[in-house]
Amino acid sequence: MTRLFNQPEDFVDEMIEGFAAAASRWVQPVPGGVVRAGRAAEPTVSLVIGGGSGHYPAFGGLVGPGLAHGAVMGNLFASPSARQVRSVARTADQGRGVLLSYGNYAGDVLHFDEAQAELREAGMDVRTVTVTDDIFSAPKGEEHKRRGIAGDLTVFKVAGAACEEGYDLDGVERVAIRTNARTRSLGVAFGGCTLPGADAPLFEVPAGRMAVGLGIHGEPGIDEVDIPTAAELGELFVRHLLEDVPEGVDPEGARVVPLLNGLGSVKYEELFVVYRSIHTLLTGRGITVVDPEVGELCTSFDMAGCSLTLLWLDDELERLWTAPADSPGFRRGQVGEQQRVDAVVADDAAETVGASSPASRACATTIVEALDAIARTIDEHADELGRLDQVAGDGDHGIGMQRGSHAGRDAARAALEQDAGAETVLRHAANAWSDRAGGTSGAIWATILKAFGAALGDDARPGTGDISRGVTAAKDAVMQFGKAKVGDKTMIDAIVPFSDELSARAGDGEELAGAWAAAAAASTRAATATASLTATLGRARTHGEKSVGTPDPGAVSFALICTTVADIIASRQDDQEGP
Structure with missing residues (x-):
């Protein structure tokens, strides 16, 4: 378990501050993460990596010459926000374009894609390569659905070396895509990890058993077997990975990089015993092993487990994999001289509070009261x-x-204290929610609050019809943003019936308190009913069958919030203040 922390909610901020101070030879802190402390003589394409914290040396520990130019560092096991991605990418950019690369998780995709769209709109050439190396998270033929685990290092290392060699953005993107296509990983665990302040691990494995096919965010394994010997584990790794060799690769005579990765509490000595078997099995198949790595490359706090990654090489990838690199968490060879350069942070436009009407400010007061009640409910x-x-x-x-x-x-x-109206209060809340929460839920709630606020405006007190239209706009925005539909076992299963019920009752002329309460009840029933569904999207998709019998947490939290807001609206109506 994690024993050393101050306040759990401050852990990541304090960790990043301490890391940046300890690794100042390589990195410097910027809003949202870290960037390189130095630059080569000539500008290059910039590689920006990232994801949730808790995986050191991923992601901040992989910033330095020959590797990444910046790392976006989200909260523990939660994707960074789009604003954090923009901050790091803008600061790392040298004018030759930016490649974003990260593991294929729903929250990361939502936030990084949003940032990419906004950066492109501002004139930057930005591309993305997601890492999809985990063979147990989706079958052959659906590799694009796989999640990224320790294989992200191969993509980052090759892309970073290509940047260093002066490749243009097309070339860096090309080799990153090919590296990902030729990388396969599999992970196992004997016990889950415990986050700061938590009194229990995120998952448990029965005594004497081993979970197979786990994720790096505390997701449980997909299969379970008796704990093997070190030799038997090596055989399990190699057997499964050789059953999923990338298209166009003939293992006989091939050259491969093995990465045996410790997930947090498996010791190096144990890893070496396992690697002994892996090396023997690979070479026994006529495979040439090139520059293997054994150690902690992508961890999961104190998880007891490990993973094996195989990168199947060609001549270009081998040259780039073996090229020099120098970062806090991964070093090889001798890199060229770097010149210390202080980062120039290109801040987002400051949050502004424009003019608003007294009626809208009255509505904003109710919104703040509701947000306060929501925080207590959560x-x-x-x-x-x-x-x-x-x-x-x-x-x-x-x-x-x-x-x-x-x-x-x-x-x-804070916005209300500056006389903000309803839309502005909700926009400020949305941006802060996204920044602090990260993850899929952070992105979705930011989308909900912004779309709802845009429908209310800052000029007048909204009526029941305006509020209903705002909820409909929020529903549509989330469905477009996250691509979920009813039945996928997501928050959408609670949002749609809430929106439909509110819209129907508003159309019939019902007053807001009664309409909202009825809609909240519909949302609660729908959230409860998700227990019978199989998850088909998000991280839960990989464990879809295990989710049957348990309601979707996003749908449940949405219904809780709707019910809380119903109480606020009812109390306002009782006071004859309106919404």
Whole structure:
């Protein structure tokens, strides 16, 4: 378990501050993460990597010559926000374009894609290569659905070396895509990890058993077997990975890089015993082993487990893999001289508070009251939401919702104190929620609050019809953004019936308190009904069958929030203040 921390909610901020101070030879802190402390003589394409924290040396420890130019560092096991991605990418950019690369997780894809679109709109040439190396997370033929685990190092290393050699953005993107296509990984675990302040691990493995096909965010394994010997584990790794050799690769006579990765509490000595078997099995098949790595490359806090990655080489990839690199967490050879350069941070436009009407400010007061009540409700149910998320996810939904709701409430209060109207209060809350929560839920709640606020505006007190249209706009925005539909076992299963019920009752002329309460009840029924569904999207997709019998945590938290807001609206109506 994690024993050394101050306040759990401050852990990541304090960790990044300490890391940047300890690794100042390589990195310097910027809003959202870190960038290189030095640059080569000539500008290059910039590689920006990232994801949730808790995986050191991924991601900040892989910033330096021959590797990444910047790392976006989200909260624990939660994707960084789009604003954080923009900050690091803008600071790392040298004018030759930026390649974004990260593991294929729903929250990361949502936030990085949003940032990429905004950076492109601002005139930057930005591309993305997601890492999809985990063979147990999707079958052959659906490699694009696979998640990224320790194989992200191969993509980052090759792409970083290509940047260093002066490749243009097309070339860097090309070799990153090919490296990902020729990388395969498999992970196992004997026990889950425990986050700072938590009193139990995110998942448990029965005594004497080993989980196979786990993720790196505390997701449980997909299969379970008796704990093998070191030799038997080596055989399991090699057998499964040789059954999933990339298209066009003939193992006989091939050259391969093995990465045996410790996930947190398996010791180096144990890894070497396992690698002994792996090396013998690979060479026994006529495969040439090139520059293997054994150690902690992509961890999961204190998880007891390890993973094996195989990168199948060609001549170009081998040259780039073996090229020099120098970063806090990965070093090879001698890199060229670097010149110390202080980062120039290109900040996002500051949050502004424009003119608003007294009626809209009155509505904004109700919104802040509702956000305060939402934060209290989430606090009361955070443990329950985490337990629901543990069944088929990584167990952090409650923590993420706490971080987001608290940040959104505080930002909304600050905006209201500056006489902001309803739309502006909700926009400030959305940005803060996204930044602090990260993850899929952070992206979705930011989308909900922004779309709802845009429908309310800053000029007038909205009526029931305006609020209903705002909810419909939020529903449509989330469905377009996340690509989920009813039946996928996501928050959408609770959002759609809420929106439909509210719209129908508003159309019939019902007053807001009654219409909202009925819609909240419909949302609660729908959230409960998700227990019978199989998850088909997000991290829970990989463990879809395990999710049957447990409601979706995102749908449950949405229904809780709707019910909380119903109470606020009812109390306002009782006071004859309106919404």
